[in-house]
Structures are given as C-alpha cells and as structure tokens.
Amino acid sequence: MAWSTLRTIAFINGIFLVTLAISMAVPMLTLVLFDRAHELNSFLWSSLITFVAGISMIAQGRPLDVQLRPRDMYLLTVSSWVLVCIFASIPFMLTQRMGLADAIFESMSGITATGATVLIGLDEMSPGILIWRSLLHWLGGIGFIAMAVAILPMLRIGGMRLFQTESSDRSDKVMPRSHMVAKYMVAAYVGMSLLGVLAFNLAGMGLFDSINHTMSAIATGGFSTSDQSLGNWTQPAVHWVAVVLMILGSLPFVLYVSTLRGNFRALIKDQQVRGFLGILFSVWIVLGAWYCYSTDLHWAEALRHVAVNSTSILTTTGFALGDYTLWGGFSGMLFFYLGFIGGCSGSTAGGLKIFRFQVAYILLKANLLQLVHPRAVIKQQYNRHRLDEDIVRSILTFSFFFTITIAMLALGLTLCGLDWITALSGAASTVSGVGPGMGPIIGPAGNFSSLPDMAKWLLTLGMLLGRLEILTVLVLLMPAFWRH
DSSP, rough: OOOOOOOHHHHHHHHHEEEEETTHHHHHHHHHHTTOOOGGHHHHHHHHHHHHHHHHHHHOOOOOOOOOOHHHHHHHHHHHHHHHHHHHHHHHHHHHOOOOHHHHHHHHHHTTOOOOOOOOOOOGGHHHHHHHHHHHHIIIIIHHHHHHHHHHHTTTTOOOHHHHHHHHOOOSSSSHHHHHHHHHHHHHHHHHHHHHHHHHHTTOOHHHHHHHHHHHHHHHHHOOOSSSSGGGOOOHHHHHHHHHHHHHHEEEEEEEHHHHOTTTTTTHHHHHHHHHHHHHHHHHHHHHHHHHHHHSSSSSHHHEEEEHOOOOOOOHHHOOOSSSSOOOOHHHHHHHHHHOOOSOOOSSOOOOOOHHOOOOOOHHHHHHHHHHHHHHHHHOOTTTOOOHHHHHHHHHHHHHHHHHHHHHHHHHHHTTOOOOOHHHHHHHHHTOOOOOOHHHHHHHTTOOOSSSSHHHHHHHHHHHHHTTTTHHHHHHGGGHOOOO
16 A cells, blocks of 8 residues: 555544544533533643644645545545544543553444443543543544545545445435535534434433433434433433434434435335334334233333333444343343344444345345246345345345354453353444443443453454444455555
C-alpha cells in the first residue's frame, strides 16, 4: 500500500479524533452544571491529548492527487474505529482509574453500541462519565457514519462506500449526492433524539436520565445510569417510550431519508421493516401469553415486561427490566435466539440482520420448488429487486463467518476459565452487539467486571468484529490486501 494512501487515511482519522476531542466538551459542561468542576481535569487532559493527536495527523496534509480505492475504505473503516476506541478510553482511565483492558472494553462497548459494561455503582457515579458512555453510543450508532458520509465526498472520496462497509446496507441510493443523504440522516437522528428526550421526561424520567437513555436507545446501545437499567423506573410510560425508541433505531435510516423527502410509504412498503415488525410483535404475543399464564401478573403488566426485554434483545440494545433469565428455560432459550436476529440493515442495530433471514427463506423456498419442478425457471426477488449472485454469495459468506467467529471466541473464553454458558452467551452477545449475556455472571443482573483481562480483550475483539460485520476486518489479514 502506497505511503500517500496511508497519509490520506491518517488525515481523515485525524478529523475523527478532533471531532472526538471536541465532543468531550459535553461531559465537561455536564460536570459544571452538576457543580462537579473538580472532576474536570480528567476530561480536559483527555480532550487535549486526543486533540493534539488528531491535529498532528491532519497537519501532515493530504496528498491532493490521491484517490482512495474501494479496498482502501476497509482500512479506513477499521483504523478509524480502533483509534476512536483507544482515545475514547482515556477518560475512563483518568476518571475511574480503570486498567487498560477495562477502559478499552468499556469504550469499545460504547462506540460499537454493544452495551456490555464493567462498571459497578452507576447510580452514584460521576455524571461526566455517565454522559460520556451514552455519548459514545450516540456517536457510534450513526453519528460517525453520517459524518463520514458528509466529509468524505468533500475530500473527493465516495462516502457511501464507507457507509456500506460498516452497515452492509445495499439499499438503492435515495439521493444522487451522498452528502445530502448524510444531511437528512443527521436530521432524522437528531430529531428522533430530541423527541426521545422530551418523551422520556414527560413519562416521568429526570432530564439527565432522559438524555442518557435516549442516546442509548436510539443507538440501540443499552448503557443506563442505573445498575438496575430500566428497572430503576417504575412508570410504565418510561418503558413504552424506550420500546418505541429502540424500534426506531432498528429501522433502516436510508428509509427515513426517503420519508423526509416526501415518500411517506417508504417504511411501510419495505419488506425488511415488515419482517422485523412481524417477528417482534409475534414474540410479544407468544411470550406475553406464556409469561402471563406462568405468573400471577395482569396481562398488561406481563406484556410490558415482555415488550421491553424482547425488544431490547431483538434490537440488540441491552436494556433490561428485571432479570429475564429467571423466567424459565423456554424464555431464556428464546431470548438467546433473538439476539442473533438483530434489526434491519442500515440501522444502528447489530446481529445477523433481518434481511439475511428473509433472503435465506426465499432461497430455501426456491430450492424446494426446484426439487418439485426441476425444469421450472423460478424468479427470486427481494423488495421487488432480483437477487443476484453476489448478494447471495455475500450473505452466505457473512453468515458462515459470523457463526465461526462466535464459536471460536467462545472456545477461547473457555480457555480463560469461563463456564460454557458464560463463554457462549458472552461471545454471542458481543459479536451480535446485544450487551448482556446469559447466566448469573454476565446476565442482565450482572456485568463483565469479574472476567479475567484476557477474556475482556477477546470480547473487545468480538465487539469490533461484530460492529464491522467481520469481513471488513478479516480482509485486512490477507497478504494480497497489502500488495500494490
């Protein structure tokens, strides 16, 4: 790879780091408002270190005659997420006196919107750290992607390619210029965030908690300001607001762009959205009826508990309303399955994504029909578009490596001394971006703080692989990638 290409990538990463340094003003302002000015030094130093690093990368300049190739976008994607994660961990180390493994784990969980945490005592924790964790969710959910889509075209780089390498979104371009797409995405993201804060506040949650939970919910992250997560608030309205925001964050943002431009049926007509909502509401009905029958709760209360927890798992958010692992074997297994599904492609959610399951069903149905009618020509379409071979091949490849990554990661975690339930659910929850695992250690009533450092490093790698959909990272390991 040419030195001029690496300079260009470093220049763009410098812009990301400067943006991250400026965003640290949010927790600093929060500390001032909460009369905790004595805690400012940690964030001031963190911001200064990050800003200097970013400026030093920008100062070397960008070669004017260099155009990044499509394969260079993969290096840009991976390097930007790793660098942002490293520098975002500095406030955790300076403020909470966390070790390197814990700080990197927490920041990677934040920026990838995973929601797994090693912090205990959130109810009494510094408001600066709490808002920083939620802000990482908000930035990682779509803020950095939208900013990249807006910035890269100005640098004569195809910004939509970066969006595709991060979200595997194969939707048709809804507008001819990618910076216009970014503008509408940011408008939708900020607009839903403001409405979420207002809705949480009206539902009975304090303003500070409303801001934190909105950023976590819309980014399908899951960080909370309480160790009890949403269980700390007893108002049903709070729980339903969280459900709505998690659903909104799990729908394709490119369709929000179409909606803002006047196509109000874009979301309703989309096959992926229909499939996602169909699965979600089916789980509500089935699990809600089972939970109501197996307990003495009123059906409305049982449905609310089921709606919050099942939506949280399916959207890979990670909020919890009570310990759903105590509901019994049936619900525990169902929740484990839901974590693999995830939300829609082009959203802030993780998992395998709904469209891959829908395409797999279309292929299965076509193959079965081919067995019955060997000479028939069977049309295979998804969202009114023909399924071409490269889409099918990419889906099969990703699904295979998604499964292999979880299996190998779980095997490595058992070598760290973890039991098989903790290892398997921990690997699955981090790669899928769910957050909490299963069992008493890393389940919704626990966290990841007691795990050995090596296990945390493995899970951190799992979060990165899952957020960037594995193949984006694996391609960098090929010797051919680095050859001219």
